[in-house]
Amino acid sequence: MTIKLHVFPLSPRGFKVLFAAEQLGIDYEFVFLDFAKQAQRAPGFTALNPNQRMPAMEDGDYVLWESNAIVQYLAALKPESGLLPADLKARMTAIKWQFWESAHWDPAAAPFMFENVVKAMFGIGAPDPAELKRGTDLMARLGPVLDGQLQKTRFVAGDRLTVGDISLGSTLLAAEQAKMPLQEYRGILRWIAELRATPGWQKAAAKGK
Numbered sequence: 001m002t003i004k005l006h007v008f009p010l011s012p013r014g015f016k017v018l019f020a021a022e023q024l025g026i027d028y029e030f031v032f033l034d035f036a037k038q039a040q041r042a043p044g045f046t047a048l049n050p051n052q053r054m055p056a057m058e059d060g061d062y063v064l065w066e067s068n069a070i071v072q073y074l075a076a077l078k079p080e081s082g083l084l085p086a087d088l089k090a091r092m093t094a095i096k097w098q099f100w101e102s103a104h105w106d107p108a109a110a111p112f113m114f115e116n117v118v119k120a121m122f123g124i125g126a127p128d129p130a131e132l133k134r135g136t137d138l139m140a141r142l143g144p145v146l147d148g149q150l151q152k153t154r155f156v157a158g159d160r161l162t163v164g165d166i167s168l169g170s171t172l173l174a175a176e177q178a179k180m181p182l183q184e185y186r187g188i189l190r191w192i193a194e195l196r197a198t199p200g201w202q203k204a205a206a207k208g209k
């Protein structure tokens with residue numbers, strides 16, 4: 001049975017699972033979840049994810065939501081990829097960055113995406129300076145942490161691409177349009193350029209066009 005991924009592909013959290021699936025070469029069905037039609041609130045989708053948020057995954061009768069859990073699930077289907085390393089310490093280092101993304105980095109990146117990209121996309125008002133200031137303050141604290149790692153290693157968990165890079169990199173899908181203050185972070189800029197050049201990123205980005 002083909003895995004179904006329910007995604008609004010212009011959202012970093014949706015893009016994340018497409019990037020993982022494409023990078024892994026997983027055969028999947030892309031189900032476009034149309035935010036413009038509030039498809040996340042439809043009864044059929046609510047039955048899959050009671051949070052009424054995407055992404056969600058179906059693998060036969062098995063349903064999974066939370067983007068980072070989906071990324072791990074997909075990576076576990078292809079252990080030979082190394083995206084979810086077999087070695088316990090290497091695996092936990094990659095997963096640590098996914099937790100950090102979910103708990104810290106995503107809340108810092110989200111205000112820029114919402115205020116500068118989503119509001120324009122759906123015509124729902126002007127950017128709120130207080131929200132952008134909140135994002136700027138959060139990112140000033142977190143940017144050096146991510147950049148510090150990427151000044152030392154090619155990818156977040158070392159010299160190989162892992163689920164940590166998939167999760168963190170996807171938050172920067174539209175970093176320029178979102179006006180995220182990343183210009184000083186040479187490590188982050190070098191790394192995101194490399195991620196954007198991967199076949200998985202390119203194919204996932206094509207889904208948003």
Ligand SMILES: N[C@@H](CCC(=O)N[C@@H](CS)C(=O)NCC(=O)O)C(=O)O
Nearest residue numbers: 011013040052053054055066067068
């Ligand atoms: N922690 C969740 C967050 C999912 C989430 O917030 N998705 C947003 C889009 S980026 C959504 O579906 N929003 C729809 C809504 O709030 O109505 C994950 O990573 O999967």
